[in-house]
Amino acid sequence: MAKQYKVVHCTVNGKEIEQVVDVRSSLTDMLRNDLHLTSVKKGCEVGECGACTVIINGEGFNSCIYLAVWAEGKEIWTLEGLTGPGGELSDIQQAFVDEGAIQCGFCTPGFIMTSWEIVNSGKEYTDDELRKALSGHLCRCTGYENIFRAVKKTMLRHLGKYEEAELVNSQGITEYPEPMPFK
Amino acid sequence: MANQLLMAKSPEEAVAAKNASAVFVAGGTEVNRLGSDAAAAADTLISLKKCAGLKDIEEDAGFVTIGSMCTFQQLVESEKVPSYLKEAALFMASRTKRNMATIGGNIASKRSDSYIIPTLMAAGASMKLLTAGGKEVKTWVGEYIDEGDSDALIISVTVPKDMKVISKRYANTAQSHAVLTMSAALGEHGVRLDGAVKNVGLLHFCDLEATFREDPDVSEDKIIEMVRVCTGLHTADDMFGSDEYKRYLIAVTAYDLHKRITGKEV
Numbered sequence A: 001m002a003k004q005y006k007v008v009h010c011t012v013n014g015k016e017i018e019q020v021v022d023v024r025s026s027l028t029d030m031l032r033n034d035l036h037l038t039s040v041k042k043g044c045e046v047g048e049c050g051a052c053t054v055i056i057n058g059e060g061f062n063s064c065i066y067l068a069v070w071a072e073g074k075e076i077w078t079l080e081g082l083t084g085p086g087g088e089l090s091d092i093q094q095a096f097v098d099e100g101a102i103q104c105g106f107c108t109p110g111f112i113m114t115s116w117e118i119v120n121s122g123k124e125y126t127d128d129e130l131r132k133a134l135s136g137h138l139c140r141c142t143g144y145e146n147i148f149r150a151v152k153k154t155m156l157r158h159l160g161k162y163e164e165a166e167l168v169n170s171q172g173i174t175e176y177p178e179p180m181p182f183k
Numbered sequence B: 001m002a003n004q005l006l007m008a009k010s011p012e013e014a015v016a017a018k019n020a021s022a023v024f025v026a027g028g029t030e031v032n033r034l035g036s037d038a039a040a041a042a043d044t045l046i047s048l049k050k051c052a053g054l055k056d057i058e059e060d061a062g063f064v065t066i067g068s069m070c071t072f073q074q075l076v077e078s079e080k081v082p083s084y085l086k087e088a089a090l091f092m093a094s095r096t097k098r099n100m101a102t103i104g105g106n107i108a109s110k111r112s113d114s115y116i117i118p119t120l121m122a123a124g125a126s127m128k129l130l131t132a133g134g135k136e137v138k139t140w141v142g143e144y145i146d147e148g149d150s151d152a153l154i155i156s157v158t159v160p161k162d163m164k165v166i167s168k169r170y171a172n173t174a175q176s177h178a179v180l181t182m183s184a185a186l187g188e189h190g191v192r193l194d195g196a197v198k199n200v201g202l203l204h205f206c207d208l209e210a211t212f213r214e215d216p217d218v219s220e221d222k223i224i225e226m227v228r229v230c231t232g233l234h235t236a237d238d239m240f241g242s243d244e245y246k247r248y249l250i251a252v253t254a255y256d257l258h259k260r261i262t263g264k265e266v
Helices: A027-034 A091-098 A108-119 A127-133 A144-158 A162-166 B011-017 B037-041 B072-077 B083-089 B103-108 B117-122 B141-147 B206-214 B220-228 B243-261
Strands: A005-012 A015-022 A053-056 A059-062 A075-077 B004-007 B022-025 B044-047 B057-060 B063-067 B126-130 B136-140 B153-160 B164-170 B180-187 B190-197 B201-204
Touching: A015 A027, A053 A108, A059 A108, A091 A108, A091 A144, A108 A127, A108 A144, A127 A144, A144 A162, B004 B011, B011 B044, B011 B126, B011 B153, B022 B037, B022 B103, B072 B083, B072 B103, B083 B117, B083 B164, B103 B117, B103 B141, B103 B153, B117 B141, B117 B164, B117 B180, B117 B190, B117 B201, B126 B141, B136 B141, B164 B243, B180 B243, B190 B206, B190 B243, B206 B220, B206 B243, B220 B243
Parallel strands: A005 A075, B004 B044, B022 B044
Antiparallel strands: A005 A015, A053 A059, A053 A075, B057 B063, B063 B153, B126 B136, B126 B153, B164 B180, B180 B190, B190 B201
16 A cells, blocks of 8 residues: 555444545545545635534534544544434424525535534533634625524523523524513 | 655654654644645654643643643633633634644744734743754743744643733634734733734734833833834735734734733723
């Protein structure tokens, strides 16, 4: 074997794989070209737009600047891994649809992977923290409010706050009802 | 272009493999970028991901020692890391990038729009390096920036825990390259000012420090005029702003940081 190639063993979307990669390849290239996981988008290729985000060992990474050989022994999840066996959408994917958080759809897989990490963290993020947590992603259609709302509602539902999730208004702000006046 | 990758298992193995045509790769946010000069010029990439002992954060006698492979997100989340350094780490707005970028990698890349170097320089941070000959040496971050041995591997960075340091960063958006990042620290010898000026470099503003020492109540107009005519500052017009704009920004930021760190109203 030529020395610029290496064999990588890792788990992708719950499936163990063994793949020969060029040592210069990015994880984006391996996932798209070798494993045909095309939800991983090639956007800026400099780690700034977040379209290529995948989850590695539970944390979001820009796969375009992550060498494929670094994936050795890692557990990787892409958007394809979130759907059910019959192609059913996960709750975070469904929330993006329900809230109209999809326009051209190019940034969507990356946004959803980071959102998946957020909603499964078990932590209740404030609005400010949530915006900061999503700040590594660029939406060219600028539909940020809808994306923010989808993530916030799903986060609240994961925390069992179903009623509060329904109180999130179109601007993403939780509108609590006026308290009853004392009589 | 690089055609070999070495996954070094120890700092010693990494420095032994280093030569003029090899580059260290820490988190990868710099070297692995499309069109990166460092990757383009190198034949061999020496990955430090598997190097043992470079990811610890330890606190001792008022100082915090941070392993060079600690990511920005580790800095943000660690209780041991002083708040001024967390603030600088958060200048990198993208969490996915913070999960990758390392403190050592960001120092070694010496970018003129560095997120953390001005803060580390102002705080008087020191570093432990492992030279090509396998010798451990200690240096200041400022010294390393000026004349650092690029073949040496950064092992750790040590910062004071309770120092008062404040930083300011100017960029068009949270994701954009900063035209100016400046830090001020209050130490035994007064206020120290350091900055990163895009396309100019990493600078220690000793003339401004001397002016503030001589006259702590110096006017903002005097500082603006001083920086405007300064011949030692090699700013130029570029896509990040005009020469005049950069000089003005440096002056008003230095004035603002000095007032804030000495507890005076602006």
